[in-house]
Amino acid sequence: MINLVIFDCDGVLIDSEVLSFAVDVQILAGYGIEVSSDDLARRFGGVSYAGMVDCLNNDHATAIDAVQYQKECEDLLGSLFETDLRAIGGIDAVLKSLDVPVCVASGSDLARLDTCLGNTGLLDFFEARIFSVEEVANGKPAPDIFLHAARECGSKPENCLVIEDSPAGIIAAGAAGMRSVGFLGGGHRNPQDAEMLMQAGAEDVVGDSSELHRYLGNQGLAKRP
Numbered sequence: 001m002i003n004l005v006i007f008d009c010d011g012v013l014i015d016s017e018v019l020s021f022a023v024d025v026q027i028l029a030g031y032g033i034e035v036s037s038d039d040l041a042r043r044f045g046g047v048s049y050a051g052m053v054d055c056l057n058n059d060h061a062t063a064i065d066a067v068q069y070q071k072e073c074e075d076l077l078g079s080l081f082e083t084d085l086r087a088i089g090g091i092d093a094v095l096k097s098l099d100v101p102v103c104v105a106s107g108s109d110l111a112r113l114d115t116c117l118g119n120t121g122l123l124d125f126f127e128a129r130i131f132s133v134e135e136v137a138n139g140k141p142a143p144d145i146f147l148h149a150a151r152e153c154g155s156k157p158e159n160c161l162v163i164e165d166s167p168a169g170i171i172a173a174g175a176a177g178m179r180s181v182g183f184l185g186g187g188h189r190n191p192q193d194a195e196m197l198m199q200a201g202a203e204d205v206v207g208d209s210s211e212l213h214r215y216l217g218n219q220g221l222a223k224r225p
Contacts (some may be wrong), residue, residue, distance in 0.1 A: 001159060002159055004101050004155040005221060011166065011183070013087065014120050014143070015085070017083055018187035018188040025040065027069065029071060032062070033062065046168035048133065048138070049070040054066070056164035076136070081116060083115060087120040087122055088186060095125040098216065099221060101129070103148040107132075139171050140171070146211060161178065161180070162176075167182070167196055167199075174200075182198065183206055184208070
């Protein structure tokens with residue numbers, strides 16, 4: 001029986017990925033790498049900066065420093081998030097409706113999570129139950145962050161349901177022994193991405209917050225909309 005719903009943050013709670021990948025495209029062009037934000041979203045959603053840079057260096061025979069690259073991105077994103085970042089439409093209603101505990105398990109660092117969730121009015125839904133990849137050894141698609149979140153919240157993996165927008169996150173949930181649902185409500189996703197998330201191991205895919213609300217209600221985890 002599910003007694004904990006674990007939310008990814010970027011692309012599930014906040015519509016940040018569409019902004020982040022646009023910044024990636026801009027910065028990567030300066031390194032001579034021409035790539036679209038759609039391609040980056042499909043390949044690297046949920047993947048750490050270090051993991052993405054490592055793959056891009058291998059693909060393009062470049063030598064981008066991951067630490068410097070992350071700093072460049074975060075410098076640009078800091079001001080962009082202050083002006084343009086929004087919560088995923090309707091996700092607050094989903095959180096209000098839930099009848100089981102919730103937490104966040106994200107590839108972002110804790111400082112960014114606190115800032116972004118605070119600025120979008122979602123922080124109070126989670127209290128201290130916010131977990132970052134910086135607290136574990138390995139990022140997604142490794143299961144570490146989800147297992148850490150479950151332990152801290154006193155739940156067994158088989159009693160957790162993960163809401164994720166990326167294949168890496170879905171794979172991580174499966175490796176942790178958890179059920180998962182793919183989410184397409186972020187601006188960086190489109191309906192064609194459903195197959196990608198199902199192939200990664202999602203038990204179902206929902207298109208937006210309303211569909212997620214209905215899904216959770218049908219599972220007996222939330223008040224029906």
